[in-house]
Every structure is written in structure tokens, then in C-alpha cells.
Amino acid sequence: MAQEPLIELEDVSFKYDRNWVVENVNMTINEGQFVGLVGPNGSGKSTLIKLMLGLEKPVRGHIRLFGKEVKKFNRWQEVGFVSQKANSFNSGFPATVYEVVRSGLVSRMNMFQLFNHNHKNKVLETLREVEMEEYARHSIGELSGGQQQRVFIARALVSDPSLIILDEPTVGVDSEHVTAFYDLLAKLNRERNLTLLMVSHDIGTITSHATHVACMNKTVHFHGSTEDYENMDDETLSLMYGHSLQQLTHNHEGSSL
Amino acid sequence: MIEAIVEYEFLQNAVITGLLIGLVAPLLGVFIVVRRLSLIADALSHITLTGIAASLLIEKRVSAVDDWNPMYMGMAFSVLGAVFIEKLRKVYKHYEELAIPIMLSGGIGLGVILISLADGFNTDLFSYLFGSVTAVSRGNMWTVAVITTLVVIIVLMFYKELFVLSFDEDHASIAGVNARFVHFLFIVMVALVIASAMQVVGILLVSALMTLPVASALRMSVSFRQTIGLSVLFGEISVVIGLISAYQLDVPPGGTIVMAAVVLLMISMLYKKFRSGLFEKGEKV
Numbered sequence: 001m002a003q004e005p006l007i008e009l010e011d012v013s014f015k016y017d018r019n020w021v022v023e024n025v026n027m028t029i030n031e032g033q034f035v036g037l038v039g040p041n042g043s044g045k046s047t048l049i050k051l052m053l054g055l056e057k058p059v060r061g062h063i064r065l066f067g068k069e070v071k072k073f074n075r076w077q078e079v080g081f082v083s084q085k086a087n088s089f090n091s092g093f094p095a096t097v098y099e100v101v102r103s104g105l106v107s108r109m110n111m112f113q114l115f116n117h118n119h120k121n122k123v124l125e126t127l128r129e130v131e132m133e134e135y136a137r138h139s140i141g142e143l144s145g146g147q148q149q150r151v152f153i154a155r156a157l158v159s160d161p162s163l164i165i166l167d168e169p170t171v172g173v174d175s176e177h178v179t180a181f182y183d184l185l186a187k188l189n190r191e192r193n194l195t196l197l198m199v200s201h202d203i204g205t206i207t208s209h210a211t212h213v214a215c216m217n218k219t220v221h222f223h224g225s226t227e228d229y230e231n232m233d234d235e236t237l238s239l240m241y242g243h244s245l246q247q248l249t250h251n252h253e254g255s256s257l
Numbered sequence: 258m259i260e261a262i263v264e265y266e267f268l269q270n271a272v273i274t275g276l277l278i279g280l281v282a283p284l285l286g287v288f289i290v291v292r293r294l295s296l297i298a299d300a301l302s303h304i305t306l307t308g309i310a311a312s313l314l315i316e317k318r319v320s321a322v323d324d325w326n327p328m329y330m331g332m333a334f335s336v337l338g339a340v341f342i343e344k345l346r347k348v349y350k351h352y353e354e355l356a357i358p359i360m361l362s363g364g365i366g367l368g369v370i371l372i373s374l375a376d377g378f379n380t381d382l383f384s385y386l387f388g389s390v391t392a393v394s395r396g397n398m399w400t401v402a403v404i405t406t407l408v409v410i411i412v413l414m415f416y417k418e419l420f421v422l423s424f425d426e427d428h429a430s431i432a433g434v435n436a437r438f439v440h441f442l443f444i445v446m447v448a449l450v451i452a453s454a455m456q457v458v459g460i461l462l463v464s465a466l467m468t469l470p471v472a473s474a475l476r477m478s479v480s481f482r483q484t485i486g487l488s489v490l491f492g493e494i495s496v497v498i499g500l501i502s503a504y505q506l507d508v509p510p511g512g513t514i515v516m517a518a519v520v521l522l523m524i525s526m527l528y529k530k531f532r533s534g535l536f537e538k539g540e541k542v
Contacts, residue, residue, distance in 0.1 A: 053431050054430075054431075055427065055430060055431070074433065076431060076432055076433040079431065081427070081428065081431050083427060083428075089424055089425050090291070090293075090424075092475075093291055093423075093424055093481075094291070094474075094475055094478050094479070094480065094481055094483070094484040095420075095424060095480060095481040096479055096480040096481070098480075099420070099480055099481050099482070100424065103417065103420055103421045103424060103425075103428070104428075104432075105417075106417050106418065106421050106429075106432045106433075106434060107431075107432035107433050109417065111414075111415075111418075112414050114413075114416075115417065137479070137480075138479070139479045139480070155428075
């Protein structure tokens, strides 16, 4: 079966006021891939995600989701999103894990539709998948950072999407839980054939789990399989990154130990 | 008091209107509090006062208008104020909270001028500011009943959208929720409920009935549904205790209702302290 391109970026550029933060990005992400989008701080990774999700509009270029222009795209139930924990919600919000995950079903439901028994089963089943079922009745604010991110994965998963986009989801998660979090993502990628696009600055961990890597600094300098990325020599890397080479290659070597 | 309620229509009106408001004000209050919009309720209540003042002035100056019910003008101003706040919030994108002092002081400023022109600093005004057990007419009561029914139905129908919008706006927009429409609907409901609540609680204390029961509920609840349930329960308890004591003591119900809500808040804070105290002891053993 031919792989369907889920995200297509064609000469995408974007600026805030006068600063170009994304320049001429071309990239295609196919069904079944687990793509790590890496790059230094301020390289436009998060902005690129916002563009893909339609939260910002590109100044130039085209973005297509599932073959359709983002502007006209309406199958949002196919797309899940997990953001950085720190700025995604008010941790004093009075809601249970169950209620938060259930809110992920909104994209699948009609305007006046009420929640029913099938929705309940779906939520519990998804919580089981991320191993958080026993916390269903707990308040979201009382969980640890790693547990909260599992809940947000469940919220993204509950509408049975084909694609999940994650923006540095491990920021604020204890390092010991980060690996388990990546393992969960890799499992979902394998078992559900779920396409994942994950922004990260932790190159070491992402290359050991992702199938593909895209390196970005305003524009995408490299996009290919993880093996190709790891076989690249330092010279090519330095051409891609310029000044930020040192820190990145350091992490890169660290990961292969 | 029960006999008095059976006997006097004005008391029936006040009690029924009070109970309706005790349901609907905290219901919207939960969304107001979690979205950190508490001050919007204050701004809108002050604009409602401007509407009342305008109504008093027209009633006084235009002889054709007699015995006009100021509640409707208050509602119109409140809804227009809500629309205007939304506009201001868009104009001052990076200073969204600026909309609130602008509307609040503008509303009071215009209100004071209009009231003075109408020679309106009298008992009537007092009852609009602090509520009244005697001023609610049967017509007002029915209007509040209609508004309450509409608000409850709309909140039920848009529950999931309102929840998503309150919890995580980015997610709401990705999930395809029409955030602007739902927010507009919400703010108009708030404006209507504020104008409805005014007669029983008074303009200066309306926002307290929207926020204090929620503040108490937040101390005790785990889920969002529970927060709504407890908020409404505390709202109703405050209204009942407040109306009874206002009638017995012959004071404006706004004061007694809000003080009842304050006492409930203190109890809920003690409850939380007592419970966490118990837990700590339990863990040590």
C-alpha cells in the first residue's frame, strides 16, 4: 500500500512583525512515520507546528493536511495535539483525568451532541492504553508532570486520530519518566500505525526512538531517516547548523554511547 | 416566614427569583472563575447600573413613559457592554484586562450623571444597588424564569465546548470549536444573568453571587461536574439564608446573601484545612 502524505509543506514562510521565523520550508511527512523535529531554541519549530495546526497562517507557501489545504481542512478528529505542559493549562483547574480525556472527543462530535455510554467506554479504554486508568477519578492538577503528559496523550488519542503532533511534550517531565514517555510513543507508532511529529531539543532521546529526523533552523536543513542522520559527518552537520553545532553534535554523540 | 410567603405575592416573587438566580449565577460563575474572567462580571454589573439610570431618567423626562421597568434597560446595557468589552479586548490584544476598568469606570461615570439628572438618589436606587425583598414584580419573576431556562439549556447543549474552551483554548480551536461564537454566547448569557440577579442581590453584589459559591466549591471538589454541583448548592443555600435573614432583620438581601456566601466560604476553607490535617496525621502514623 502506498504511503499517504499526511502533512505537506511547500515553500512555507512566516514572520512575526518583520522577523522571518520560518523560511521556505519544504517537507512531507508520510503515514506511519515517527518524525523528530529538532533544532536550536528560536529556530521556528513551535511556529511551524502552529502553522500546520492552522493556529497561524503562513505568509507564503502552502500547507496541506491529508491532501487538503489547512484553511479548508475539516477532519480535525484525525489530528491530535499535545503541547508543552507548562503553558497548556491552569493546573488548579477542577477537572478529573476522565473529564480531560473525554474533552478530546469534542472534535468527533456534533455541536449539540451529548456524551453517552460509548464515549465513556472509549475514554476508559484509551486511559488503559496509556496506563493511567487507575487515575481516572483523580484531579488533573495533583498528578506529576509525566502522568499529566500521559493524560494529554490519551486526550489526543481518544478521537482515534491518524496523526499526533507534539510540541516539546517532555519539558517539565522528570528525566526518569521521559524514557517511558518515548517508549509509549514508539509503541503507539508501531502498534496503531500512528503518525507522529514531535518537536524536541533533546536530539539524543529522539534519535533513539523516531524513524525520521528533520533538522530545522528557520528552514529545514535535513529531513531523512534516523540512520541517515546518524551516519552524517560533523562537517555536514556544521553546514546545517552553523553556530549551534557544538552543543548539538555533543548531544548527538552522547546518544550513540 | 412560610406563612408570609403564602400570603404575600411580593415575597413569592422574591423567593422564586432568588432561587432561580441562586441556580444560574453560580452555574455561569464556574466558567467565569476558571477562565479568570471574574472582573468581567463586575464591569457588566456597573454597566447595568448605567442602564437603570438611563431608564429612570427617561421615565422622569418623557411623560409618555410611565412605570417603566428599569430591568429591561439594564439588560440591554449589560448586553451591549459585553459586546463592547469583547471589542476592546481585541483592540488591546496584549492588555486584555484593560477593557474591564474602562467599562467599569465609564459605566459608573455615565451612571452617576444620569442618576443625578433624574434626581434618582432615592430608595429606588438603593434597592437596585443592594437588592430588595419587596421590589420584584411578577413580570420580573417570569422574565428571570425564562432567562434561567434558556441559560440552563444552552449550558447543557454547549457543555463540552464551554469545558474545552475553559480548559485549553488552543485545543478547542484545533478540535474545531467555534471559539468566538461560543465565547460570545457565553458573555451575553453572563450579561443577562447579571441584569436578572440585580433585583434580588443588587448591582454591587451580583458578581459575588457568581464567584463566592465557586470559590467555596473549588476548595472541595475534584471534578468539574462536582464543582458545578457544589457551586449551585452553595449559591442556593446563600440565597435561602440571605432572604430569610433579610426579611427578619429588615435589611437589603444583597448584604445578607453575600455574607451567607462568605460564611460558607470560610467553612469550606476550614473543611479543607481539617481534611488535609487529618491526612497528614494519618501519614505520620
